[in-house]
Amino acid sequence: MVYELIQDNRIHIHFQPIVSIRSAKVIGYEALMRAFDENNEPLSPIFVFEQAKSENLTFELDKYARIKALERFKSILDANNEVLLFLNFESHLLDSHISFADFAFYTLANDLGIPPSRIVIEIKEYQIKDSERLKQFCDFYKDHGFLIALDDFGAGNANFDRISTVRPHIVKVDRSIVFNVHNNFIHKEILKSIANMCFNIGALVLAEGVEEEEEILRSLKLDIDLFQGFWFARPSATICDKTLLDKKITYIGEKHTQNVKTSMQHKEFLIESAKAYTHTIIESIKTTHQTNLFDFLKKFDIIEAIYCINATTGIQEGNTFISADTNEFFQPARDGDNHALKEYFYITKESKRGNYLSQKYISRASGRMCRTFAQKFVLDNHEHILCLDLKVQTL
Numbered sequence: 001m002v003y004e005l006i007q008d009n010r011i012h013i014h015f016q017p018i019v020s021i022r023s024a025k026v027i028g029y030e031a032l033m034r035a036f037d038e039n040n041e042p043l044s045p046i047f048v049f050e051q052a053k054s055e056n057l058t059f060e061l062d063k064y065a066r067i068k069a070l071e072r073f074k075s076i077l078d079a080n081n082e083v084l085l086f087l088n089f090e091s092h093l094l095d096s097h098i099s100f101a102d103f104a105f106y107t108l109a110n111d112l113g114i115p116p117s118r119i120v121i122e123i124k125e126y127q128i129k130d131s132e133r134l135k136q137f138c139d140f141y142k143d144h145g146f147l148i149a150l151d152d153f154g155a156g157n158a159n160f161d162r163i164s165t166v167r168p169h170i171v172k173v174d175r176s177i178v179f180n181v182h183n184n185f186i187h188k189e190i191l192k193s194i195a196n197m198c199f200n201i202g203a204l205v206l207a208e209g210v211e212e213e214e215e216i217l218r219s220l221k222l223d224i225d226l227f228q229g230f231w232f233a234r235p236s237a238t239i240c241d242k243t244l245l246d247k248k249i250t251y252i253g254e255k256h257t258q259n260v261k262t263s264m265q266h267k268e269f270l271i272e273s274a275k276a277y278t279h280t281i282i283e284s285i286k287t288t289h290q291t292n293l294f295d296f297l298k299k300f301d302i303i304e305a306i307y308c309i310n311a312t313t314g315i316q317e318g319n320t321f322i323s324a325d326t327n328e329f330f331q332p333a334r335d336g337d338n339h340a341l342k343e344y345f346y347i348t349k350e351s352k353r354g355n356y357l358s359q360k361y362i363s364r365a366s367g368r369m370c371r372t373f374a375q376k377f378v379l380d381n382h383e384h385i386l387c388l389d390l391k392v393q394t395l
Contacts, residue, residue, distance in 0.1 A: 002052045006064050010036045013069045014235040015076075017245060018086060018206065018228045021220060021253050026245065028084030028120065029076065030228065031069035032235045049090065059098065062090045067108060074112050076239065084120050086149065091124040094133055100140045116145035120170060124151050125162040138166045152208070154194065163201065170226070171198045175209025182214035188222075195222050213252070220256045221263075270390070271357050274373035277303060278355075278386050282377045285386075297323040304389045305332060305365050311349055311376055311383035314340025322389075324366035332365035339387075348374040348385050360392050368392075 005011050015029040035043040052061040066087060073085045089103065101107075109116055121141055128134045138148050147169040150162070155174035163171065173194055181187045191207075198205045207219045210229030219227070232248055233240040277300050281293060293306045305322040309315065316339060320332035339345045348356040354376035363370040369392040374385050 002048065002055050002057045002061055005035050005048070006061070008038075010038075011061075011065060011068065012036070012237060013065070013072050014237050015072075015239060016228060016235040017233050017240055018084070018226060019232055019245070019249055020225050021216075021227065021249060021256065022225045024246075024249050024253060026083065026242075027226065028086055029073070029239075030086035030122075030235075031065075031073065031088070033065040033069075033088075034235075034237075058090055059093060059096075062093065063104065066105070070108050070112055070114060074114060077114060077118060081118075084118055084147070085114075086120045086122055088122045088151070091151075092127040094128045094137055095130050100137055105141060105146060106144045116141075117147070120147040120149045122149045122151040122172070123166070123168075125166060126152075126155070131162070131165055134162070135165050138168075149206070154190070160197070163197065163203070167201065168203050170204045170206055172206045172208050172228075173224075175229075178207045178210060178215055178219065180212075180215070182212070182218040188218065191219065191224070192222050195224055199223070213255070216252055217256055217259060220252075221259070267357070270371075271355075271373070273302075274357065274388060274390065275355065275375070277388060278373065278375040278377075281306065281388075282375065282386055286377075286379060293321045297321060302391050304363070304368065304370055304391045305387075306389075307333060307387050309339050309345055309374075309385040309387060311385045314338055314342075314345050314349075317384065320365060322365055324368060326366060330364060330367040344372045344374040344387065345385060348376055351376075363389055365389065 012034045014032045014034050016032060017026045018028045018030060019025070020027045033045055033048070035045065035048045037043055049058065049061065052058045066089060069085065069087055076083060077085070087105075093103075105119065105121060106116060109119055123134070123138070125134060142148060148166060149170035149172055150166060150168045151172050152174045153171050154177040171194065173191060177187055177191055177194070179187070181191055195205045204226055205224045206226035206228060207215070207224050208228050210216050210219070210227050210231050213231065216227055216231060233245060277296075281296050284296075296306060297303055304324055305320050307320040308317045310317055316333050316335055316337045319335050322332045326332060333339070344356050344358045348354065356374050358372040360369055360371055362368070370389045371392060373388045373390055376383060376385050378384070
């Protein structure tokens, strides 16, 4: 069947755009194989490659599809010499004895006059058993000027160690991680960790399969800038409508900018509110020398816990007053506990402002999400730090 598909020219190439929001443009296209039966009905690419495997024609089909993709991309590149071609190949073939040169990426590109620097070779690393051969393949084609992307990262048995082995230019995070990331705290933290790791090794991160506006906005908040998915455009035999795509990119960019402004305003409001809470509590302590602060938890519902730290030593003074139920695993800090290594202590201690609002984190006192606001103050000629754990209403 596969031989007939090739002979009858029933294998076509569709392109899906890959966009950068901050650059406000399409930076590349992924070439995707599409096959059709004798009645011009579409065949599943997965089915076609499985059939090729059963007919021992995987390499031939893979190479044929790449030739078609490169030929079609040439006219796109002629119109815009900065655009990239994201080119798939059957990664499991690396476990065979096919020589790297026989994959012919370099020869095919050179014959068509396409610079290797315009081609991103996508690798599904979890399909490859031999890590050393994977590294050698990537080094071989990087030495020839090609870019390397890890595809579908986070799917299947994706291995974080492979990132250090491959040292890719781009990591394409699988749809399974990006899906519903704006509502799923676990997915958000996984995506954040992948993004941070990639940035630290100099790799760009691309969110694949984005279908919802909020998925894109949440990814942008995590400093991910490259996107591919149905929200922008579906794969098509023709290049997508540039005017429509530009409008979508502009819209999402403006929405992200507004979200950043809103987030900054919210943080400023939270800081000012926390300053007011701490001022009230500190004045009460100075005036009445009140040590039982539980009443303030009732007065300010957003406060989950209150405790004081010696500003010189970081040692907690008195027990924690907390409004939340605790269990054996999550317990509030007690009188005499050491906070000297905690960020909100040493930054507040050294800060000229004398206060600090932490990032969101899981409270060890309650197991709930919170932020800590710390404020330095002087009582009886000694510096202290008042800490308020503030409830986080939304993730």
